[in-house]
Amino acid sequence: xxxxxxxxxxxxxxxxxxxxxxxxxxxxxxxxxxxxxxxxxxxxxxxxxxxxxxxxxxxxxxxxxxxxxxxxxxxxxxxxxxxxxxxxxxxxxxxxxxxxxxxxxxxxxxxxxxxxxxxxxxxxxxx
Amino acid sequence: xxxxxxxxxxxxxxxxxxxxxxxxxxxxxxxxxxxxxxxxxxxxxxxxxxxxxxxxxxxxxxxxxxxxxxxxxxxxxxxxxxxxxxxxxxxxxxxxxxxxxxxxxxxxxxxxxxxxxxxxxxxxxxxxxxxxxxxxxxxxxxxxxxxxxxxxxxxxxxxxxxxxxxxxxxxxxxxxxxxxxxxxxxxxxxxxxxxxxxxxxxxxxxxxxxxxxxxxxxxxxxxxxxxxxxxxxxxxxxxxxxxxxxxxxxxxxxxxxxxxxxxxxxxxxxxxxxxxxxxxxxxxxxxxxxxxxxxxxxxxxxxxxxxxxxxxxxxxxxxxxxxxxxxxxxxxxxxxxxxxxxxxxxxxxxxxxxxxxxxxxxxxxxxxxxxxxxxxxxxxxxxxxxxxxxxxxxxxxxxxxxxxxxxxxxxxxxxxxxxxxxxxxxxxxxxxxxxxxxxxxxxxxxxxxxxxxxxxxxxxxxxxxxxxxxxxxxxxxxxxxxxxxxxxxxxxxxxxxxxxxxxxxxxxxxxxxxxxxxxxxxxxxxxxxxxxxxxxxxxxxxxxxxxxxxxxxxxxxxxxxxxxxxxxxxxxxxxxxxxxxxxxxxxxxxxxxxxxxxxxxxxxx
Numbered sequence: 151x152x153x154x155x156x157x158x159x160x161x162x163x164x165x166x167x168x169x170x171x172x173x174x175x176x177x178x179x180x181x182x183x184x185x186x187x188x189x190x191x192x193x194x195x196x197x198x199x200x201x202x203x204x205x206x207x208x209x210x211x212x213x214x215x216x217x218x219x220x221x222x223x224x225x226x227x228x229x230x231x232x233x234x235x236x237x238x239x240x241x242x243x244x245x246x247x248x249x250x251x252x253x254x255x256x257x258x259x260x261x262x263x264x265x266x267x268x269x270x271x272x273x274x275x276x277x
Numbered sequence: 278x279x280x281x282x283x284x285x286x287x288x289x290x291x292x293x294x295x296x297x298x299x300x301x302x303x304x305x306x307x308x309x310x311x312x313x314x315x316x317x318x319x320x321x322x323x324x325x326x327x328x329x330x331x332x333x334x335x336x337x338x339x340x341x342x343x344x345x346x347x348x349x350x351x352x353x354x355x356x357x358x359x360x361x362x363x364x365x366x367x368x369x370x371x372x373x374x375x376x377x378x379x380x381x382x383x384x385x386x387x388x389x390x391x392x393x394x395x396x397x398x399x400x401x402x403x404x405x406x407x408x409x410x411x412x413x414x415x416x417x418x419x420x421x422x423x424x425x426x427x428x429x430x431x432x433x434x435x436x437x438x439x440x441x442x443x444x445x446x447x448x449x450x451x452x453x454x455x456x457x458x459x460x461x462x463x464x465x466x467x468x469x470x471x472x473x474x475x476x477x478x479x480x481x482x483x484x485x486x487x488x489x490x491x492x493x494x495x496x497x498x499x500x501x502x503x504x505x506x507x508x509x510x511x512x513x514x515x516x517x518x519x520x521x522x523x524x525x526x527x528x529x530x531x532x533x534x535x536x537x538x539x540x541x542x543x544x545x546x547x548x549x550x551x552x553x554x555x556x557x558x559x560x561x562x563x564x565x566x567x568x569x570x571x572x573x574x575x576x577x578x579x580x581x582x583x584x585x586x587x588x589x590x591x592x593x594x595x596x597x598x599x600x601x602x603x604x605x606x607x608x609x610x611x612x613x614x615x616x617x618x619x620x621x622x623x624x625x626x627x628x629x630x631x632x633x634x635x636x637x638x639x640x641x642x643x644x645x646x647x648x649x650x651x652x653x654x655x656x657x658x659x660x661x662x663x664x665x666x667x668x669x670x671x672x673x674x675x676x677x678x679x680x681x682x683x684x685x686x687x688x689x690x691x692x693x694x695x696x697x698x699x700x701x702x703x704x705x706x707x708x709x710x711x712x713x714x715x716x717x718x719x720x721x722x723x724x725x726x727x728x729x730x731x732x733x734x735x736x737x738x739x740x741x742x743x744x745x746x747x748x749x750x751x752x753x754x755x756x757x758x759x760x761x762x763x764x765x766x767x768x769x770x771x772x773x774x775x776x777x778x779x780x781x782x783x784x785x786x787x788x789x790x791x792x793x794x795x796x797x798x799x800x801x802x803x804x805x806x807x808x809x810x811x812x813x814x815x816x817x818x819x820x821x822x823x824x825x826x827x828x829x830x831x832x833x834x835x836x837x838x839x840x841x842x843x844x845x846x847x848x849x850x851x852x853x854x855x856x857x858x859x860x861x862x863x864x865x866x867x868x869x870x871x872x873x874x875x876x877x878x879x880x881x882x
Contacts, residue, residue, distance in 0.1 A: 186343075189359055193336040200329050204322030232360040 161198040162267050165220065166260035168194055173254050178243035183250055185231065191253065192224045195260075209270050216263040223256035317420060320411050327404040334400040338366045338393035345385045355380065365390070370397030422486070423498070429484040430462055430500045437461055438725070439499050439506055441490035441522045442513030443470045445696050446538065448477070449718035450510070453586040455479045456762075457726055464488045464499045465513070491521030493529060501530055508725070511537035511554075512717060516544045527552035536724065538717045540610055557720045559713035560611045564618035566716075567690060570709055571597045571622060571662075573742035579749050580734060583806075583833075584719035586726075587762045591753060595708050598688045601661030602627055606646035606676050608638075611666045611692055611711070624662075627655045647672075647679040662688040666711075670698040677705050727765050729831035732814055733807045740816060748806075748817045755802050756834055763806075764839055766830045766846065773846035779856060780826045788820025794841050794851045797858060801841055803834025 168191040175182030199217040202210065227249045234245035342362035349355040357365070361379060368375050369390065382390065411417055437460035440447050447463065451474075454461055463474055463485040474485040488495035490513050500506045509530075511522035519537045526535045528551070535554035539545050545556045570577040578594045585592070602625035605616050616626050616638075628641040629651060644651035646665070657663075657680065665676035673691050680689055690709035693702045702710055724731045737745065770777050779785055787808075793799040808815045808822065809829040815822065824830070832842070844851045853859040861871075 185359060186340075189336075189340065189343075193332060196332050197329050200325055200332065203325050203328075204318045204320075206318050228359075232358075235358065236360055 158201055159267060161194060161201055162260075162263050165191065165194045165198045165217075166257070166264050169220070169224070169253060169257045169260050173250060173257050175250075177250050178247045180241040180243075180246040183246065188224070188228060188231065188249070188253065191256075192221075192228055195220050195224055195256070198263075209266060213263060213266055216259045216266065220256040220259040220263070223252050223259065227252035227256070320417055323411060324404075324407060327407040331400045331404045334393075334396045335366060335370065338370070338389075338397060339363050341389045341393065342366065342386065345383075345389050347380065347383050347386050349380050357386075366393060366397065369394055370401055372398065419487075426484050426486045427498050429482070430498065430503065433460060433462070433484075433500065433503065433505055435460055436505050436507040437500065437503075439496065439501060439509045440464075441496065441499075441509065441511045442515075442518070443467075443474055443485070444512070444514050445714035446512045446514075446717045446721075447510075448473070449715060450512070450721055451477075451479070451483070453718070453722045454725065455481060455483075456587055459725075462499050464490055464495055466490065466518075489518070491518040491525075493525040496522060496525050497529070501526060501533075506530070506533060508534045508536065510721060511535065512721070516541060520544060520548055523548050523554050524551050527554065536721050540713070555724065557717050559711070559716040559720075560614040562716050562720055563611075563692075563711040563713075564614045567615065567709060568618050568622050569738055570595050571688075573738065573745060575742045575749060576738050576740070576745035579745045579752075580737065581719075582749075582752075582760055583730065583734060583763075584723045585760065586719075586722055587760055589760050591749070591758045591760075595688070598661035598686075601659055602656070603662040603664065604629060604646070604655050604657065604660050604680075605664045605666060606630075607665070607667035607672075607692075608632075608641070609666070609668060611668075612664075615664055615666060615690075619662075627660075629655060645672075647675040649679075652679060652683050657683040657687075660684060660687055662690065665689070665691040667692070668694055670694050670701070674698075674701055674705065677707065681706070726763065727831060729765055729807050729809055729829060730763060732809065733816060733831060736814060736816055744817075748804075751804050751817070752833065755800070755804055761803075761834050762836060762839070763831065763833050766832065766842070768824060768826060768828045768830065768846075775845070775847055775849045775852040777826065779852065780824065784823045785856065786821045787818055787824055789856050790824065790845065791820075791842070792855045794844050794855055797855055801834065801838045803832050803838040803842065805830050805832050807831040 168187060172183055172187040172191055195217065199214070199221055202214040202217050205211070205213065230245065230252060231241070231249045234241055234249070238245060339359065339362045342357050342365060343359055344356075347355050347357060365378060370393075377386075438454065440451065440461050440463045443451070443463045443465040447465070447470075451461060451463065458480070460481050461483060463471070463483060465471055465474075465485070465487065466489050468487045471485040471487050474483060484499075486495070486499060488498070490496065490511065493501070496509075501509065509522065509526040511519040511526070513519055513522075516539050519539060523535050523537050526533055531552055535552060536557065537548055537554050538557045538559065539548065540558060540560050542558070545558060548554055548556050566577065566580070569580065574595045574597055578592055581592050582589065603619050604627050605612050605619070606629045608616070608628050608630040612628065612630070616628060619626050626640060628638055629644055629646045630641060631643065631645050633643070642651060642654055644654070646652070646655075663676075663680040663684075665673040665680070667673055667676070670693060673693070677689055677691050680687060688708045689706075690711070691702060691705075691707050692711040692713075693699065694713075696712075696714065699712070723734050766772060768776055768780060773780075776785070776790075787805060788800075791801045791803060791805070793801050804817070806817055807830070808818050808824065809831070810825065810827075832839070845855045846852070850861045853861045
C-alpha cells in the first residue's frame with residue numbers, strides 16, 4: 151500500500167463527494183444547500199489540486215486540468231454566493247440557482263477526476 | 278513520449294518555423310531539455326507540502342471564525358459569514374491587521390484569532406521560505422538558465438556558428454567573428470568561462486551555456502538542429518570532447534561544415550573518418566609557417582598579418598638564417614613535427630631530448646638544452662636556428678635565454694604552452710613564437726571570415742617573396758601599419774547596380790574603379806587583395822586589371838573607403854564621375870530635363 155496514493159485518492163474522492171453533497175437538492179432552494187459544505191468543497195478541491203502538482207505523466211496532466219476546472223467553478227460559485235449575500239439582495243432563488251449550477255459544473259469535472267483515478271488504478275493492475 | 282511538454286520541446290527545437298532556408302528538417306534528440314522540464318516538475322512537487330499546509334491553516338482559521346459566536350454593535354448575538362471570516366484571516370495572516378471588522382470581537386473570537394495569527398504566520402513563512410530556497414537552489418537556477426539559453430538559440434533568426442569550447446582559442450575567435458558581425462552560440466564545460474563570456478562586451482547577444490560539448494543533447498540545445506546553424510567549431514582543449522562533438526555534428530547534421538582542433542595525428546585520423554571535418558593541428562600549422570618564414574619572410578609576414586584580423590599591427594619581418602644546422606630541444610609531438618618540416622626544407626637538425634623519445638634518431642643528443650656541455654656538444658656556435666619546444670614554459674624560457682647567450686645571431690623559435698606566460702615570452706626576443714591557441718584561432722578565422730581570404734592565403738605562398746613584399750608595401754602605404762577591415766564585393770546586378778551597364782559595354786580598369794568619389798585624382802584608401810572570377814583567382818591585381826560582371830573582389834581598407842566605394846557601385850551619378858569624369862544630375866527629374874535640353878551630359882574641361 152502506497153500512502154501517497156491513499157492520500158491522493160482520499161482527497162480526490164472527498165472533493166467529488168462534498169461537491170455532490172452541496173449540489174444535490176432543489177436548484178433554487180437555499181435551505182437545501184449548506185454554505186459550509188461549499189466551503190469544505192472549495193478547500194478540499196484546492197488541496198487536491200496541489201496534490202496533483204508535479205506529476206509528469208499524461209494522465210497526471212489531465213488530472214491537474216480537471217482539478218483546475220473544478221477550482222475555477224467552485225471559486226466562481228463562492229464568489230457569486232458572497233456577492234449575493236453581502237452586496238446583492240440576499241440569497242434569492244436566482245442567486246442560489248446560479249451558485250448551485252456553478253458547483254454542478256465543478257461536480258462534472260470532479261467526476262472526470264474520479265473516472266481518471268479509477269482508470270489509472272485499473273491500468274496499473276494490468277501492467 | 279507521453280508527456281505533452283516533451284512533445285512541445287521536441288517540436289520547438291527541431292525548428293518547425295515557416296520559411297526556413299533548408300527544406301530538410303533535422304530531428305536532433307534533446308536530452309537536456311527534458312531534464313530542464315523535469316527540474317520544473319520537481320519544484321512543483323516540492324511546493325506541494327508548503328501549499329497544502331497553508332491551505333489547511335487558512336481553512337481551519339476561517340472555519341473557526343464562522344463558527345464562534347460574536348456580537349453586533351447592539352450586543353445581539355451574531356455569527357461571522359464566510360466572506361467576513363476570510364477577509365479577516367487574509368489581512369491577519371499577511372500581518373496587515375486592519376482591526377476587528379465589522380464589529381468588535383468577543384473574547385471567544387479574540388482567543389481564536391490569537392491562535393490563528395500564530396498558525397497563519399508560520400504557514401506563510403514556511404511557504405515563502407520554501408519558495409525562496411527553491412529559487413536559490415543550484416539545480417533550479419541551472420534549469421532556468423538552460424531554458425533561457427534554449428529560448429535565445431531558438432529565436433536566432435540569422436546564420437550563426439556553434440562554438441564548442443570557449444578557451445583561449447574560442448575567445449580569440451569569438452572576438453574576431455564578432456568584429457565581422459557574425460553571430461555565434463557558445464558552450465563550454467567550465468562555468469567560469471561562460472561568466473567571462475557574459476562579461477566580455479560583444480556587439481551581438483551571445484547565448485552561452487555551461488555544458489559538456491561531447492554530449493549530443495547539449496549540442497542540440499545549442500542549435501545543432503537549428504535551420505540557421507551554419508557550422509560547428511569543436512575547439513575545446515580536450516581531444517576526446519572535440520572528437521565527440523565532431524562525431525555528433527557529422528552524424529546528426531551531415532550538411533554542416535565542422536572545424537576542429539587536435540595536436541595528435543592519430544586523433545586527426547579518427548576525426549577525418551566522420552564526414553570531412555577541417556582539422557587544424559597547431560603544431561603542423563606552425564611547422565608549415567616556420568618553413569614559410571625561412572623560405573619567404575615577406576610572404577610569412579603578409580600571411581600572419583592577414584590571419585590576425587582587423588586592428589592588428591604589422592608583424593615584424595623575420596630575418597631567416599642562411600646556412601648551418603638547427604637545434605630542436607624537446608622531441609614530443611611538436612618537436613617531431615618541426616624536425617620533420619625542417620629536414621624537408623633541407624636543414625640539418627640536431628635533437629636534444631632528456632628522455633629516450635629520440636634514441637632512434639642518429640642526430641639526437643640525450644640531455645637538457647640549457648646545460649652548457651650540451652650546448653657545446655650540439656655546436657651551438659655555428660647553429661643557424663634553435664627551437665625551444667618542450668611542453669614546459671619555464672624550461673622553454675631557460676632554453677631561449679641559454680641559446681641567446683651562447684649564440685645571439687641564431688633564429689630562435691619557442692613554444693608557449695600557458696596563456697599566463699604570454700608576457701614573459703613577449704619580453705624575450707624571439708624570431709618565431711608558437712601559441713597553439715592563436716595558431717588555431719587565426720587559422721579558423723581565415724577559413725570562416727570570407728572564403729576569398731582563405732583562397733588568398735592558400736594561393737599566396739606560391740607567388741614568391743618579392744611579390745608578397747610589394748603587397749605589404751601597397752597595404753602599408755594605403756592603409757597604414759594596422760590592418761583595416763576586410764570585405765567582399767560582388768560586381769553583380771544586386772550589389773553593384775550602377776556598374777552593370779558599364780561593365781557590359783566597356784573595359785573598366787580596377788584603378789579607375791578605386792578613384793575617390795570626392796576627388797577622382799585621389800585614390801581610395803583600399804587595396805584589392807583578390808579578384809575571383811569563377812574558378813580562377815587573380816591575387817593582388819594591378820590597377821589596369823579589367824574587372825567584369827560578377828567578379829568577386831576581396832578588399833582591405835578603411836570603413837570610409839568602403840562607404841565611398843559603395844556609392845560608386847550604387848549611384849549612377851557617382852559612377853559617371855569616378856569612371857568618366859562626367860557630372861550628371863543625380864535625381865531622375867534633373868537627368869530627364871538635362872537630357873532633353875542638352876541632349877548629352879556636359880563634359881567638364
